[in-house]
Amino acid sequence: MKKTLLSLSLVAGAILIMAFENGVNSPAHSSGALPGYCGDPAGGNKTCNASGCHTGPAATSQTGWITSNIPGTGYVPGTTYTIIATATRAGHSKFGFQISPQNGTGTYMGTLVNTSAQTQLTGTGVKYITHTSSGTSGSGSKTWTFNWTAPTAGSGSVTFYGAFNVTNANNNTLGDTVYTSSLIVPEDISTGLSHSSAGLASVKIFPNPVADQLNVKYFTNESSSVEIKLFDIQGKISDVLLSSDNKKGLHVETFEIAGKYPAGIYFVKITVGEKSNLEKVIIQ
Secondary structure: OHHHHHHHHHHHHHHHHHHHHOOOOOOOOOOOOOOOOOOOHHHOOOOOOOOOOOEOOOOEEOOOOEEEOOOOOOEOOOOEEEEEEEEEOOOOOEEEEEEEEEOOOOOEOOEEEOOOOOEEEEOOOOOEEEEOOOOOEOOOEEEEEEEEEOOOOOOOOEEEEEEEEEOOOOOOOEOOEEEEEEEEEOEOHHHOOOOOOOOOOOOEEEOOOEOOEEEEEEEEOOOEEEEEEEEEOOOOEEEEEEEEEEOOEEEEEEEEOOOOOOOEEEEEEEEEOOEEEEEEEEEO
């Protein structure tokens, strides 16, 4: 009887070991990460080493692991861009990742577009993109690419939250290293600020970049109302620089900038009568 019990225990132990080694717990999610583990607000800021997915040191933040071809001025609403995710660690050959574009409150922004057999979309409601079983092998690094279609105008900045798993390929969840990285992209609000297609002639803003005084030069063909507004990168009005009625002729307006606004990219909208121009300016 004791021998029978011992044999059953050994068999049960062997079954548990085989299950562990063959994918119940490891390689943990080699065919793709569960939704909500990329340090994103919708997922409760969890990462791949949380809740027993992978056991290793605390997640380490990295810069530059998520890049794109989105211009520095920001995304144009409705435009599709390429997003590139790269994990790097010398001497390692197995990698995984998960990324989701969200705003600060966890709302999914834009549309992820899968473009490779090495990546896949996952999640209901809030969407994520992650690796597939064929998209984990690399030599010291691993790169994944996918597309993203920007959201509608007025959506504001979008953060691509990402978590990366660099595994030690020991066929279990122990000793893996998780990294986080993010990419913040603003909205190019120059496309969202309405202005007449028949723009103004002879408009000039100088100097640009500006640190002290900003000069706006423009010409009016007749007596007209003139309004000059300053918008921040999010499309919000920072200041109404001028609102007046001007006579026909060439005008140069000068505005004090030093110490009044945080450094960054802004837009100046000059409206004369029914016509307007939108000009980008960098405040230092």
